[in-house]
Amino acid sequence: MLLRRNAWSAALAVAATSLLGVAPAYAGYDVPPEHLLKVLKAPPPPVPSADPTGKRLLLTTSQTYPSIERVARPYYKLAGVRLEPANRSRHDTPAGYGIPACVADFTVVDIASGKETKVPLPEGACPGPASWSPDGTRFAFQNVTPTSVELWLGDAASGQVHKVPGVALNPIFNSAVQWLDGSKTLLVKKVPDGQGAAPSETPTQIGPDVQQSLGGQGESSTYEARDTLKSALDEARFVYYGTSQLAVVDAAAGSVRNVGAPAIYNSINGAPDGRHVLAEAIKPPYSHAVTYERFANDVAVLDVETGKSLAIASLPLADRVPVHGVPEGAREFDWRATDPATLVWAEALDKGDWNVEVPARDKVMTWKAPFTGKPAEVTRTKQRFAGYVWTAKPDVAFQYEIDENRHWQTTRIVDVDKTGDQGRLLWDMSSDELYKDPGSFVYTRLPNGAVVARMEGDSLFLRGQGASKQGDRPFLDKLDLATLATQRLFRSGTDDYDVAFAFTAQPGQFLSWHQSLIDPPNAFVRTLGAPLADVAEGEAAYTTTGNQLTHVPDPTPEVRQIKKQLVTYKRADGLDLSFTLYTPPGYVAGKDKPLPAVLYAYPADFASSEQAGQVSGSQNTFTRLPYYRLMLLAGYAIIDNASFPIVGDPKTAYDTYLEQLTADAKAAVDKAVEMGVVDRDRIGVTGHSHGALMTANLVTHTDLFRAGVATSGSYNKTLTPFGFQNERRSVWQARDVYIKASPFFYADTIKHPLLLVHGEDDANPGTEPIQSLKLYQAIRGNGGTTKLVMLPHEPHWYTALESNEQVVHDMLDWFDTYVKPPKAETKKGSQRK
Numbered sequence: 001m002l003l004r005r006n007a008w009s010a011a012l013a014v015a016a017t018s019l020l021g022v023a024p025a026y027a028g029y030d031v032p033p034e035h036l037l038k039v040l041k042a043p044p045p046p047v048p049s050a051d052p053t054g055k056r057l058l059l060t061t062s063q064t065y066p067s068i069e070r071v072a073r074p075y076y077k078l079a080g081v082r083l084e085p086a087n088r089s090r091h092d093t094p095a096g097y098g099i100p101a102c103v104a105d106f107t108v109v110d111i112a113s114g115k116e117t118k119v120p121l122p123e124g125a126c127p128g129p130a131s132w133s134p135d136g137t138r139f140a141f142q143n144v145t146p147t148s149v150e151l152w153l154g155d156a157a158s159g160q161v162h163k164v165p166g167v168a169l170n171p172i173f174n175s176a177v178q179w180l181d182g183s184k185t186l187l188v189k190k191v192p193d194g195q196g197a198a199p200s201e202t203p204t205q206i207g208p209d210v211q212q213s214l215g216g217q218g219e220s221s222t223y224e225a226r227d228t229l230k231s232a233l234d235e236a237r238f239v240y241y242g243t244s245q246l247a248v249v250d251a252a253a254g255s256v257r258n259v260g261a262p263a264i265y266n267s268i269n270g271a272p273d274g275r276h277v278l279a280e281a282i283k284p285p286y287s288h289a290v291t292y293e294r295f296a297n298d299v300a301v302l303d304v305e306t307g308k309s310l311a312i313a314s315l316p317l318a319d320r321v322p323v324h325g326v327p328e329g330a331r332e333f334d335w336r337a338t339d340p341a342t343l344v345w346a347e348a349l350d351k352g353d354w355n356v357e358v359p360a361r362d363k364v365m366t367w368k369a370p371f372t373g374k375p376a377e378v379t380r381t382k383q384r385f386a387g388y389v390w391t392a393k394p395d396v397a398f399q400y401e402i403d404e405n406r407h408w409q410t411t412r413i414v415d416v417d418k419t420g421d422q423g424r425l426l427w428d429m430s431s432d433e434l435y436k437d438p439g440s441f442v443y444t445r446l447p448n449g450a451v452v453a454r455m456e457g458d459s460l461f462l463r464g465q466g467a468s469k470q471g472d473r474p475f476l477d478k479l480d481l482a483t484l485a486t487q488r489l490f491r492s493g494t495d496d497y498d499v500a501f502a503f504t505a506q507p508g509q510f511l512s513w514h515q516s517l518i519d520p521p522n523a524f525v526r527t528l529g530a531p532l533a534d535v536a537e538g539e540a541a542y543t544t545t546g547n548q549l550t551h552v553p554d555p556t557p558e559v560r561q562i563k564k565q566l567v568t569y570k571r572a573d574g575l576d577l578s579f580t581l582y583t584p585p586g587y588v589a590g591k592d593k594p595l596p597a598v599l600y601a602y603p604a605d606f607a608s609s610e611q612a613g614q615v616s617g618s619q620n621t622f623t624r625l626p627y628y629r630l631m632l633l634a635g636y637a638i639i640d641n642a643s644f645p646i647v648g649d650p651k652t653a654y655d656t657y658l659e660q661l662t663a664d665a666k667a668a669v670d671k672a673v674e675m676g677v678v679d680r681d682r683i684g685v686t687g688h689s690h691g692a693l694m695t696a697n698l699v700t701h702t703d704l705f706r707a708g709v710a711t712s713g714s715y716n717k718t719l720t721p722f723g724f725q726n727e728r729r730s731v732w733q734a735r736d737v738y739i740k741a742s743p744f745f746y747a748d749t750i751k752h753p754l755l756l757v758h759g760e761d762d763a764n765p766g767t768e769p770i771q772s773l774k775l776y777q778a779i780r781g782n783g784g785t786t787k788l789v790m791l792p793h794e795p796h797w798y799t800a801l802e803s804n805e806q807v808v809h810d811m812l813d814w815f816d817t818y819v820k821p822p823k824a825e826t827k828k829g830s831q832r833k
Contacts, residue, residue: 029068029802030809035558036630040808041065041801042555043104045521045622047129048513050502051136052445054111056156057502057511057523058139059550060129061105065801071099072793072800077227078238080291082763083172085198088191088241089144092795094174096227096763099799102126102144108159111504111511111525114549117159130154133183134449138251140177140186142169151177151188153251166256170244173266173292180304181274182448185251187304189244192262199236227763229288238286239264246277248304259304266297269333272450273340276369277302278333279309287319294318299333301343301371310371312343323723324404326352326384330365336416337390337450338397341369344378344416346385354384354404361385366416379420383410389441390452391460396481398426398441398453405650407431407607413481426484432611438486439464439477442503454503458482463500466491468538471566472618475540476500476510489528491540497620500526511549515622518560523549559623561585562632564640566619569671571663576613577643579668581677582623584632589677596682596820597637599668599705600628602691603644603661605653605726612645627808628686628709634812635820637678642668644694654727654737661694662702669704681706684819686811688712689767689796690725696743696775699752707753707818709811712767712796715775716744720766747778753785755814757807759794767796787814 031037046059075084075091082091093100106119106127121127122143130141136156143150149169154161168191169176180187229235242264248257263281270277279302282295299313318327326348336342344366350356360380367375379399386400386409395415402409409431414423427438439462441453453460458481466473474497476490492498496516503510508528515521529543554560564582571577579601583589606612629638644664646653665685672678685705687695692713699708717724717738721731724741731738739745758772769790776788789810791803798804 029806031805032630032808032812033634036633036808036812037805039556039559039625039630039633040627040804044624045552046105046107046550048501048511048523048550049130049132050111050504050511051132051139051156052134053136054502054504054506055136057109057111057549058130058132059105059107059109059523059552060103061107062101063104064101065804066099066101066799068793068800068802070800071803076234076237076241077763078172078234078241078292079229079286079295080227080293080763081172082227083241085241087144087146087148088168088170088172089149090171090174092763096795098795098797100128101799103128103130103141106130106141106154106159108154108156109523109550111549116550119154119159119161121161127152131177131179132156132445133179133251134445134447135183137183140179142171142177148191149176151186151249153254164249164254164256167247167249170241172242172244173264175268176244178268178270179449180248180270180277183251185274186249187268187270187277188247188249189265189268190247190256192243192245193258195240195243198240199233201233228291229286235286238292242282242292246279246302246304259307260302260309266292266295269335270449271335271341271369272337272446272448273369274448275303275305276341277304278312278335278343280333285317287317290317290319294321294327299330301341301369312367312371322351322353322355323728324726325354328352332385332387334387335450336366336388337446337452338392338394339368343367343371343375344388349380377419378416379414379422383408388416390450391455392446392452393455399423402431407611407650424484430608430611432606432608434465434467434611434614434616435469437464437467438462438479439475442476444503461489461503462486467614467616469568469615470494471615471620472497474499488535488538488540489542490526490544491538492620495620497618497622498524512546514546514548516620517564517623520552520554520622522552525549556625558585559625562623563587564619564623566615566617567671567675568615569667571667573663575609575645575647576615577645577664577667578615578617579642579671580617580619580640581672581675582629582632582638582640583677584635584637587637589675594673594677594679595635595637596684596815597639597672597678598628598631598684598686598815598819599639599642599665599672600686600691601642601644601664601668601694602687602689603646603664603694603725605646605650607648607650607653609645609647612643612647616643617641627804628811630808631812631815634816636815637672639668639672639678639683650726651728654725654734654741657737657741658697658701661697665698665702665704681823682819682821684708684815686710689714689764693741693743696750696754697741699754700743700746700750703751705752706823707755707814709755709757709814710772711757711798711807712759712762712764712772713756714767714771715742716771717742719768719771724766744775744778747775747784748782750779750782750784750786753814753818754779755787755789755810757789757791757810759791759796759798759803761793762796764796785818 046061049058108117126144128142130139139154151164151167170189176189244265245262267280296317297315300309302309313330330345333345346362350358362381362385364378365375381401383401383403386402389398399412399414411427412423442461444454460479462477466475473492477486498512498514500512524546526546568578673680686709688711692710695708695710756772779786
């Protein structure tokens with residue numbers, strides 16, 4: 001039986017109630033009311049992916065929630081990755097925030113005819129997302145079984161799929177499958193042949209975990225101690241399960257050929273020529289203080305035809321990287337898309353530290369096959385090099401730089417073959433800018449597999465979210481490379497939300513992903529028509545016709561009765577803010593009485609008040625209900641995604657964190673009450689992670705909210721001593737700031753009931769489960785009203801269906817108890833006297 005409390009206390013309770021002949025009320029998981037449960041379990045909309053030729057579309061629908069049995073499978077925590085030893089699958093997403101969901105359905109759609117072909121998956125399959133071959137004839141995906149991770153290939157024309165025999169993949173460090181040499185072959189990481197038995201614990205491996213520091217200054221991020229290596233056995237397991245054999249798979253014949261020697265390959269990346277492979281392999285020493293991303297690496301180029309390997313760089317352990325900084329030495333290796341095999345990388349000139357003042361922060365290096373002689377310096381960048389975007393033209397690339405000190409980004413058009421070329425300035429703007437954001441390039445894949453910005457003649461294409469004071473209106477633009485002028489081809493309407501995401505094989509035709517308040521997301525084929533005269537600023541300069549391509553049904557028609565609107569208002573200091581207001585089915589504003597409400601937010605940091613006041617989001621998206629929005633079906637209004645900017649110099653912004661947090665909350669509450677929709681005396685607050693810290697601080701320092709629900713938060717910032725969120729100073733440099741931001745130190749004055757929820761296996765840096773446990777103990781010990789729910793086996797984001805049911809049940813129960821009743825009817829003892 002699965003227990004909601006810890007095993008020891010639960011066992012005692014079961015024993016006691018068994019003697020009385022009464023079933024324990026807390027055994028198992030609680031569930032919310034059925035009408036909430038139905039919506040919670042509804043399938044998510046599919047994710048569209050067009051093939052590189054623009055002829056077909058693949059719709060991928062993922063599982064909503066796996067079962068707790070899936071989430072509870074045994075796994076090892078190995079230097080920042082979680083691995084299931086039974087099949088060597090990843091037990092976490094690459095970001096470490098949840099369990100990967102199985103794909104429930106693949107559907108291939110022919111764009112010209114609209115014909116849909118459902119891909120027949122084997123019973124019990126657990127596929128991952130698919131990747132198209134560059135020629136669009138095939139797609140590849142991983143399939144997790146109880147004993148291995150398999151490689152499967154699909155035929156785009158027929159939709160038929162088959163397993164590639166003899167390949168047991170090793171996805172521990174990701175990039176386990178990629179197309180190589182165009183569409184002919186795949187490069188894979190597989191479990192080495194004849195590896196032998198896995199390490200097991202023996203008496204000789206028992207001993208203390210010893211770490212030492214022999215001087216030398218340097219910061220490091222806060223890591224969840226249980227996920228770093230902590231013993232000789234952990235090291236042995238890390239080597240055993242981390243070791244891969246590279247192999248080349250013939251996509252047509254299915255033959256498999258091993259290349260090179262087995263190693264702990266972290267990253268692999270095939271060159272455009274299909275012959276050379278950039279391989280980064282982890283080597284000792286294996287630190288017990290940081291995760292594998294900071295381990296020492298040997299960087300080499302492997303020739304898959306000869307099996308020979310050429311050393312490129314030897315990178316040491318990087319366990320003292322400054323917060324928000326980069327490691328010293330070579331980093332961010334990549335291939336130039338317009339050459340057969342030319343490496344490009346960056347090296348810091350400021351020791352990787354943004355605090356150091358230097359004329360140039362980085363230098364960019366290049367080295368061309370056959371890698372004789374020495375690497376050449378391409379250029380030096382004033383700010384941190386953030387990579388190139390390539391085009392099919394060898395003399396046109398886009399060079400990106402970022403300035404963390406100012407939240408600034410610069411983009412230049414350069415010719416990398418001209419040493420030191422500073423090129424032409426394209427964009428120079430705040431990285432927080434939304435209204436003037438030019439968007440990002442639309443990419444295409446060359447026949448050799450290289451990814452480049454899509455070009456037609458001397459023009460490129462840009463797409464963006466199209467933020468405005470009226471909300472987001474996504475756009476598609478055309479950029480003239482000669483004049484740098486842009487022309488708007490398409491813009492979402494004012495009563496829908498339509499995102500251009502790919503071009504088709506037909507000239508002047510593209511695909512968009514359309515949705516509205518009542519229309520579920522579906523793909524449309526859009527064709528550009530004649531140019532328009534007298535176009536208003538920001539609007540499309542061409543007519544567009546469209547035909548619906550896919551027909552995904554509405555999984556929850558009852559949710560369409562919910563109303564929402566984008567609301568703008570001002571903070572006391574004049575800063576523009578916004579939120580989306582949701583009201584329950586059947587509610588009529590101005591006629592019905594004000595409602596109890598729940599505010600949800602996630603604070604964001606801005607270097608400038610101008611960017612902090614920008615509106616983000618849209619009231620025209622298809623309404624879906626994550627856990628907290630399900631409160632709408634229980635009679636609550638939701639003040640959703642309220643703007644909570646923390647504005648100021650990134651070096652000192654958190655000096656006024658609490659004051660700004662309070663001002664943000666007051667402005668949102670005042671506006672919602674002013675509209676006549678929300679009852680000022682019946683408002684709750686909730687947030688996740690950094691939003692959970694916000695929640696705890698608001699019920700501690702204000703009387704705006706009757707109760708709070710904080711999920712997976714960090715409440716004692718002194719336990720993350722080398723920075724948190726965008727606070728860059730250490731606790732020793734800003735002691736008062738850390739304490740002031742930490743509700744733990746004010747537990748004796750917390751004014752309102754606080755429900756704390758946390759996953760027991762949270763590996764997110766800074767939000768260890770002990771954060772919630774200690775705040776609960778502090779509030780309880782000081783006589784406050786609180787409850788702690790620890791979810792077994794869950795990481796930072798909750799994955800299992802049962803866990804999500806529990807969260808919705810407990811949140812509803814908490815708000816129904818402490819928020820929904822009229823203030824005079826609140827349960828005795830719910831508030832501190």
